[in-house]
Amino acid sequence: MGHRRIKIAIDGPAASGKSTTAREVAKRLGYLYIDSGAMYRAVTLMALRAGISTSEDEKVADIAAEIKISFRPNEERTEIYVNGEDVSRDIRTPRITANINPVAANFRVREILVEKQQELGKSGGVVMDGRDITTVVFPDAELKIFMNASPEERANRRVSELAGKNLSADYNAVLSSIKERDTADFTRAHGPLKQATDAVVIDTTLKSIEDQCREIYDLAMAIIEKNSSPEKN
Numbered sequence: 001m002g003h004r005r006i007k008i009a010i011d012g013p014a015a016s017g018k019s020t021t022a023r024e025v026a027k028r029l030g031y032l033y034i035d036s037g038a039m040y041r042a043v044t045l046m047a048l049r050a051g052i053s054t055s056e057d058e059k060v061a062d063i064a065a066e067i068k069i070s071f072r073p074n075e076e077r078t079e080i081y082v083n084g085e086d087v088s089r090d091i092r093t094p095r096i097t098a099n100i101n102p103v104a105a106n107f108r109v110r111e112i113l114v115e116k117q118q119e120l121g122k123s124g125g126v127v128m129d130g131r132d133i134t135t136v137v138f139p140d141a142e143l144k145i146f147m148n149a150s151p152e153e154r155a156n157r158r159v160s161e162l163a164g165k166n167l168s169a170d171y172n173a174v175l176s177s178i179k180e181r182d183t184a185d186f187t188r189a190h191g192p193l194k195q196a197t198d199a200v201v202i203d204t205t206l207k208s209i210e211d212q213c214r215e216i217y218d219l220a221m222a223i224i225e226k227n228s229s230p231e232k233n
């Protein structure tokens with residue numbers, strides 16, 4: 001009997017290790033990985049390219065409604081395309097991060113992106129990470145995870161990640177940008193970051209990526225096996 005493919009929703013603050021872990025878990029399960037933050041980044045990119053300030057809510061929402069976002073997984077990663085163009089690199093620049101908060105706080109943008117995310121995950125077999133996935137996008141997900149780590153640990157990881165790309169970064173500047181994003185994420189009126197009551201909380205401060213992946217993979221396999229066992233009523 002083929003197993004029913006579940007939905008795995010992962011939320012957590014910036015640089016908590018969500019994406020790396022979510023991507024690897026999806027790979028091990030043969031599921032699609034969707035980085036919902038990439039969609040907010042894509043809207044930000046397209047607004048800036050059109051010369052629109054990200055605080056112009058109506059115009060930014062019109063862009064979100066018009067663009068066609070798709071994900072294409074390859075061996076290494078899932079690339080994100082907007083209107084047929086691979087924007088995976090362009091959405092990761094500091095300029096996008098610096099301009100993203102008003103886009104994430106934009107109610108119409110959230111409505112549009114949440115609907116797209118629900119459509120992408122509707123048949124299951126998906127691991128999606130973000131800020132409101134366990135609470136708004138897939139409150140019905142079979143497995144919900146909240147990943148956290150101290151701001152200092154997250155800043156350290158971001159600095160090493162940048163160093164790995166030969167980019168130097170000032171620890172204090174990275175730490176204050178992380179704290180700023182935390183405040184914006186936890187306090188916005190629509191789709192704020194919060195811990196779903198039924199989410200499994202994983203503090204990754206002292207954990208390796210491999211440990212996090214194994215923990216989530218094991219939780220997922222237990223649910224998948226239970227769902228496909230004959231005793232299930």
Ligand code: C5P
Nearest residue numbers: 014036037038040100104130131132181
């Ligand atoms: O995950 P990442 O840091 O790439 O997300 C970029 C920004 O998009 C975050 O700072 C957050 O404000 C926003 N976001 C969101 N809801 C999501 C995913 C990301 O508001 N589901």
